[in-house]
Amino acid sequence: ADPEPVQDFCVAAATNGSADHPSYPGFPCKPASAVVSDDFFFAGLARSGAADAAESPFGSSVTSGNVAAFPGLNTLGVSINRVDLAPGGVNPLHSHPRAAELVHVVSGQMLVGFVSTAGTFYSKVVREGESFVIPRGMVHFQFNTGKESARAVTVFNSQLPGVVLAAPSLFGADPEIPDAVLSKSFQVDGEIIKLLKSKFRT
Ligand code: GLV
Ligand code: MN
Numbered sequence: 001a002d003p004e005p006v007q008d009f010c011v012a013a014a015t016n017g018s019a020d021h022p023s024y025p026g027f028p029c030k031p032a033s034a035v036v037s038d039d040f041f042f043a044g045l046a047r048s049g050a051a052d053a054a055e056s057p058f059g060s061s062v063t064s065g066n067v068a069a070f071p072g073l074n075t076l077g078v079s080i081n082r083v084d085l086a087p088g089g090v091n092p093l094h095s096h097p098r099a100a101e102l103v104h105v106v107s108g109q110m111l112v113g114f115v116s117t118a119g120t121f122y123s124k125v126v127r128e129g130e131s132f133v134i135p136r137g138m139v140h141f142q143f144n145t146g147k148e149s150a151r152a153v154t155v156f157n158s159q160l161p162g163v164v165l166a167a168p169s170l171f172g173a174d175p176e177i178p179d180a181v182l183s184k185s186f187q188v189d190g191e192i193i194k195l196l197k198s199k200f201r202t
Contacts, residue, residue: 001077001098001099001100001136001157001158002026002075002076002077002098002157002158002159003075003077004077005075005076005077006075007075009035009040009072009074009075009076010026010027010029010030010074010075011029011030011035011039011040011071011072011074012026012027012028012029012030012067012071012072012073012074013027013028013029013030013071014027014028014071015027015067015068015071015074026067026074026075026159026160027067027071027074029074029075030071039071039072040072041072042065042069042070042072044063044064044065044069044070045063045065045080045081045082045153047063048084049061049062049063049082049083049084050084050086050149050151052084053084053085053086053089053149054086054149056086056089058089058090058091058092059085059086059087059088059089059090059144060083060084060085060086060089060090060091060092060142061083061084062081062082062083062084062091063081063082063083063084064079064081065079065080065081065082066079066081066156066159066160066161067079067159067160068160073159074159075159076159077157077158077159078155078156078157078158078159079099079155079156079158079159079160079161080153080154080155080156081153081154081156082151082152082153082154083103083142083151083152083153083154084149084150084151085108085110085142085143085144085149085150085151085152086144086149087144087146087147087148087149088144089143089144089150090141090142090143090144091141091142091143092141092165092166092167093139093140093141093165093166093167094139094140094141094163094164094165094166095137095138095139095140095163095164095166096134096136096137096156096158096161096162096163096164097136097137097161097162097164098136098158098160098161098162099136099156099157099158099161099162100133100134100135100136100156100157101133101134101140101154101155101156101161102131102132102133102134102154102155102156103126103131103132103133103134103142103152103154104130104131104152104153104154104155105126105127105128105129105130105131105150105151105152106128106151106152106153107128107148107149107150107151108127108128108144108146108148108149108150108151109125109126109127109128109144109145109146109150110125110126110142110143110144110145110146110150110152111123111124111125111126111142111143111145112124112125112126112132112134112140112141112142112143113140113141114134114135114138114139114140115138115139115140116135116138117138125145126152136157139166167196167199167200168200170182170196170200171193171196171197171199171200171201172197172200172201172202174201176197176201179193179194179197182196
């Protein structure tokens with residue numbers, strides 16, 4: 001989904017560890033004479049997220065390999081994450097505004113699903129060695145349906161897919177979305193909105 005590259009590569013000179021960038025597309029290039037093999041290498045996903053998943057209230061951990069972590073991806077239109085799920089854990093409902101997502105299960109098994117713009121829920125239990133694809137922008141999740149921990153690698157057709165977490169974006173926004181808006185939108189009592197805000201506002 002990203003723009004086509006106009007040169008072999010453009011290793012990001014600096015990403016300031018953030019997704020903020022003043023130029024388009026992507027980040028300014030490091031001088032080609034300074035580019036080394038390590039700029040095309042990323043070891044961040046070698047670290048297991050299993051312990052983090054076990055500690056998280058969701059039972060999940062996502063390690064990101066987007067351009068902010070892996071500057072060599074700049075202008076290449078791809079990125080990769082690692083998803084670790086404890087038994088019963090969920091990578092909670094979210095969407096990516098700038099990319100489709102290919103979910104490849106490396107170990108264990110997980111229910112992977114998304115909802116289309118027509119409101120149809122598509123899902124599948126995906127096992128070791130199998131893959132599932134999430135179309136761009138669709139709300140989706142991964143849920144560990146096995147007894148062991150599960151792990152997937154997710155691949156995106158954007159260097160910075162972006163993530164909108166469904167519950168935190170609605171109930172944890174800062175400043176907060178007025179209760180009246182949420183209450184009317186969800187057709188529930190204000191008390192329910194207050195309860196949800198108490199879970200997602202920090
Ligand atoms: C999984 O859904 C991910 O975004 O890595
Ligand atoms: Mn995702």
